[in-house]
Amino acid sequence: MNFEDLTIEKAHQSLLKKEFSALELTKFFLERVEKENPKIFAFLKIDEKSAITQAKKIDEKILTGQKISYLAGIPCGIKDNILVEGLECTAGSKILKNYIAPYDATVVKKLKEEGAIILGKTNLDEFAMGSSTEYSFFGPTKNPIDLKRTPGGSSGGSAAAVAANFCLFALGSDTGGSIRQPAAFCGIVGFKPTYGAVSRFGLIAFASSLDQIGPMTKTVRDCEIVFEAIKGKDEMDSTSIEIPSSSHSTTLSLKDIKIGVPKEYFIKGIDPEVEKVVKKAIKKYEENGAKIEEISLPHTEYALPCYYILAPAEASSNLARYDGIKYGYSKNSKLKTQNSKVKSQNSKVLDVYFESRGEGFGPEVKRRIMLGTFTLSAGYFEAYYLRAQKVRLLIKKDFEEAFKKVDFIFTPTTPTPPFLLGEKLKDPVLMYLSDIFTVPVNLAGLPAISIPCGKIGNLPVGLQIVGPAFSDFRVIQIAKFYET
Amino acid sequence: MITEKEIKHIAKLARINFKKEELKKFQQEFSKILDYIERLKEVDVSKVEGDFQKAFLKNVMRKDEPKEKFKLEITKKLIEAMPETQDNYLKVKKII
Numbered sequence: 373m374n375f376e377d378l379t380i381e382k383a384h385q386s387l388l389k390k391e392f393s394a395l396e397l398t399k400f401f402l403e404r405v406e407k408e409n410p411k412i413f414a415f416l417k418i419d420e421k422s423a424i425t426q427a428k429k430i431d432e433k434i435l436t437g438q439k440i441s442y443l444a445g446i447p448c449g450i451k452d453n454i455l456v457e458g459l460e461c462t463a464g465s466k467i468l469k470n471y472i473a474p475y476d477a478t479v480v481k482k483l484k485e486e487g488a489i490i491l492g493k494t495n496l497d498e499f500a501m502g503s504s505t506e507y508s509f510f511g512p513t514k515n516p517i518d519l520k521r522t523p524g525g526s527s528g529g530s531a532a533a534v535a536a537n538f539c540l541f542a543l544g545s546d547t548g549g550s551i552r553q554p555a556a557f558c559g560i561v562g563f564k565p566t567y568g569a570v571s572r573f574g575l576i577a578f579a580s581s582l583d584q585i586g587p588m589t590k591t592v593r594d595c596e597i598v599f600e601a602i603k604g605k606d607e608m609d610s611t612s613i614e615i616p617s618s619s620h621s622t623t624l625s626l627k628d629i630k631i632g633v634p635k636e637y638f639i640k641g642i643d644p645e646v647e648k649v650v651k652k653a654i655k656k657y658e659e660n661g662a663k664i665e666e667i668s669l670p671h672t673e674y675a676l677p678c679y680y681i682l683a684p685a686e687a688s689s690n691l692a693r694y695d696g697i698k699y700g701y702s703k704n705s706k707l708k709t710q711n712s713k714v715k716s717q718n719s720k721v722l723d724v725y726f727e728s729r730g731e732g733f734g735p736e737v738k739r740r741i742m743l744g745t746f747t748l749s750a751g752y753f754e755a756y757y758l759r760a761q762k763v764r765l766l767i768k769k770d771f772e773e774a775f776k777k778v779d780f781i782f783t784p785t786t787p788t789p790p791f792l793l794g795e796k797l798k799d800p801v802l803m804y805l806s807d808i809f810t811v812p813v814n815l816a817g818l819p820a821i822s823i824p825c826g827k828i829g830n831l832p833v834g835l836q837i838v839g840p841a842f843s844d845f846r847v848i849q850i851a852k853f854y855e856t
Numbered sequence: 857m858i859t860e861k862e863i864k865h866i867a868k869l870a871r872i873n874f875k876k877e878e879l880k881k882f883q884q885e886f887s888k889i890l891d892y893i894e895r896l897k898e899v900d901v902s903k904v905e906g907d908f909q910k911a912f913l914k915n916v917m918r919k920d921e922p923k924e925k926f927k928l929e930i931t932k933k934l935i936e937a938m939p940e941t942q943d944n945y946l947k948v949k950k951i952i
Contacts (some may be wrong), residue, residue: 471934679887681893695871699934699939704949721949726873738872738874741872765904768879804892815908817912
């Protein structure tokens with residue numbers, strides 16, 4: 373049996389037909405990860421024992437003729453800012469090294485109920501802050517397509533794991549593009565659902581008005597399967613909402629579809645090759661009957677500065693909990709006290725905060741906490757934070773106006789193909805710019821998918837499809853046209 | 857460019873210790889980011905009524921009742937994760 377070109381859909385059929393067992397499937401991926409992961413570093417941790425136990429359980433179900441769901445026996449990876457009970461959950465940070473998750477995130481609980489096999493936790497930029505996975509305390513992930521290049525970020529570990537065929541799908545989180553940008557860079561499918569469509573209970577918070585969990589898969593159909601399994605209102609996350617299930621959405625015909633292409637997304641700064649590939653993909657929709665219309669989203673250029681006020685402001689508040697007192701890295705630990713008796717006798721609780729945070733956080737996380745603290749501080753609040761909230765409203769209204777005229781908006785996912793490792797590390801603003809096309813969607817809370825739409829040499833290019841709020845399954849459906 | 861004194865003040869508010877050698881580099885990078893977000897000042901927001909939060913967010917209320925879900929088992933795990941404890945209490949350094 374060839375495990376190389378498997379998708380969730382195919383693997384599910386094969387499991388039902390008993391062409392291979394869940395155990396065989398799981399062992400194939402475990403062995404592959406063991407052999408290949410050191411060179412790519414997509415996974416931070418593997419939980420072999422539990423994966424094998426779970427796989428055996430699914431095989432028993434199949435043998436005894438019980439009904440199994442789509443994800444039963446399907447090996448997956450979970451971004452390491454999502455809690456899996458009993459496993460270390462680091463968020464890619466020194467401050468959470470050795471922190472053991474005390475419970476399952478709602479999405480993990482749902483995947484386990486479906487019978488998915490969790491192989492382990494995937495690498496990310498520290499606290500999901502970054503666009504290359506190079507800000508992980510544990511070291512960078514490499515792009516499986518070209519090891520000299522970054523897989524993107526922050527869900528770079530999840531994207532690389534799927535692209536390297538270490539698992540059949542992975543979960544990521546997307547605050548400003550962290551699912552879509554790495555999906556584009558690794559040539560896979562990445563979906564950021566409507567804000568609130570997937571519960572975030574058990575997701576380590578970065579910027580709560582923007583964070584969203586979503587699937588990263590090989591095909592759009594697989595993306596639909598995973599999204600169907602993880603979505604839904606959850607009493608543990610009061611921002612969560614119920615969106616209609618896929619069976620309720622009507623079938624789309626390209627002939628009735630109007631696609632908007634915003635002119636602000638095709639300006640200087642975009643790689644001309646990327647533009648060519650994306651325009652060709654849009655052309656394909658036109659040739660199949662869709663109407664293409666140039667539209668304008670006039671506040672696009674302000675989305676990124678707006679994001680870099682709001683997201684750090686929320687982060688500075690969310691990350692205040694890492695204080696060295698309750699859990700995680702602490703300059704208060706017994707070990708440390710024994711080593712420096714004199715100091716500990718004189719130190720106060722304030723020193724524990726300062727030292728634990730100073731040593732526990734990496735440079736990008738410090739920058740963002742500092743930035744957020746600054747924009748929220750007395751005298752600056754109105755000029756930065758309040759203004760940014762108003763601009764956010766304008767950005768949201770841009771999209772609302774556009775969706776009065778068109779059904780979907782098509783853009784490139786990223787302005788460039790995957791960049792080299794180290795290329796943007798020296799200039800934080802340059803790194804921020806790689807999310808310029810994905811950030812506006814988070815600010816507006818909309819669903820958007822990135823699908824591979826062509827290549828420059830061997831480097832993949834992503835097409836981003838954005839829909840109105842709650843049109844998640846329609847976005848998925850329109851993305852499917854490209855695959856067929 | 858933001859001054860070293862200002863950076864130190866923000867660091868104090870953020871409860872983050874910076875090493876001396878870290879500070880200079882940080883100051884430069886931070887200034888560059890500030891320059892970038894300054895661009896938002898070009899947008900005319902004088903006619904924008906309210907803001908994003910006021911327009912789209914509303915409170916979700918529920919009764920404050922204890923739930924079965926978080927059992928003693930989880931409490932135990934939370935205590936285990938604490939850096940220092942005494943008789944099942946979290947131990948902190950002198951505050952006053």
